[in-house]
Amino acid sequence: MIEYTPSHLMVAAAAREIADGEIVFVGMRLPLLGFFLAKSTHAPHAVGVYELGVVRDEMAPAPILTMGDLPNLHRALWLADTADMMGLLQGGSVDVSFIGGAQVDRFGNLNTSYIGGVEKVQTRLPGSGGACDLASLARRHIIIMAHERRRFLPRVDYITSPGYGDGPGWRERVGLPRGGPSAIITTLGVFRFDPGTCETVLSSLHPGVTVEEVQAHTGWPLTVAPDLVRTPPPTARELAMIARFDPDGYWTRTNE
């Protein structure tokens, strides 16, 4: 029995979303590890774009905790301005991006700004950063977050990062040029989106998790894919690699 945390599983699932040769706008935390895992396994030609002004196609030569760590700049493909990175994104060069969230709804809209909304702020969260841009402009984006009832709501209190809005045609209507969420990787499973309704479809259950359990933690009636699968647990090789990228377990030792 291989031991792993939900974070390990989410990192492995995130890595599988990256195809070889893709241009990836890499976020923080677990997506950073997911990108490294993909690059070290099935996607050696993937290129990472980081909003602070870094593009790189080689692994950092030493473990990093965050994208601004100096090993992430070492022999980069390009060091430049944030506007250059955002130009790649806005111009349509970025295939996939990853973002986290505090609240999500069934159309994949994300809130990382105001719990309770702007008028009645209960909790002020840090805000968009680049997340709104990644959700607006990448060809597709993947959401990674802890699966809790208070986070999976029928409607988010505030849209920081647009998903499919209120359903089919919304992104076109508001003027977004492309994209939309393609998956939500959670601590319990993986959702995809129905192209017809733009709503979440439970497509994969993590080992040991039941549909009922997912429903209990989700604030809208689940649609379950007819071909629902089990998320493959991370392999020993994947875990060994993640341990190399996150040697102190800063991002992966806990459950989130």
Added chain:
Amino acid sequence: MSTSKLIPLSDAIGRFVPDGSSVAAGLGLEGSIPFAAGHEIMRQRKRGLALIGPISDMLFDQMIGAGCVQRVQAAWVGNVITGSGYNFRRAVESGALRVEDHSNLTIAMALKAAAMGVSFMPVRTALGSDLIGAHPGLTPIACPFTGGPLAAVAAIAPDVTLIHVQRADASGSAHAWGNLGVMRDACLAARHVVITAEEIVPAAVITSDPNRVIIPAFRVSAVCHVPWGAHPSPVPGFYNRDHQAFIDYRVGSKTPEAFARWQERWVDTPKSREDYLKLLGVERMSELALRNHLFSAPADYGY
């Protein structure tokens, strides 16, 4: 030969950051954050500032906690590796702080517009999000050529931009390398630029590599020699990120009382950056030093 603008940091902050100023900082995102300059602002008890920046890793939260800030125009305020900025949270939740929410792209374009001398820049981001329409600086428009949907980002011209660089000459011409974030546009957008530098070098060092100049001297108001002036953020060529300082700050800012103790220890008791470095200690500084150097190949600018 240009005149020297080399002055002590306390003088530069005293002179170029009056109460009520709009101040851009943290423009390299996670790197080269001008913590020394920010701490000097806190030490001098500046009031009523408007802070401008993209992600502001911890510095904005500290200045908010110190009571210096009335308004924030930013994409993200917090602590990158631990999450929430607790002073920011408290100030917003109590209604004491006004926030104009941006994304990294819209804040970059707001500074770009001011740098270019135009009133706005168009973007394709944020449409349909609640960032649009929440404040007058971000509004949907139709493209005058195609009629297609865009968002207009109003120019933001800071009264003063604070940057930390690797080296500058006394006139203010400065070299910066590594990822540059929105530093360049923020310098061009601002009325005043105050530079803190790891090293002050002869002008000939700067002119030997003009492509590396982040801002030319005539746009700079003051230059201050502040080694380790960006600690605990990393500076390429000088020191690594001090993760522990960011981790400790999570606890050190969790309650107003904890923050008061943090500020007393790290900002108010040290009267200068030299005192701060003594407090930090040689051992910790040597742990952050570069272990593996990588010098770029020389570029021939000859004729």
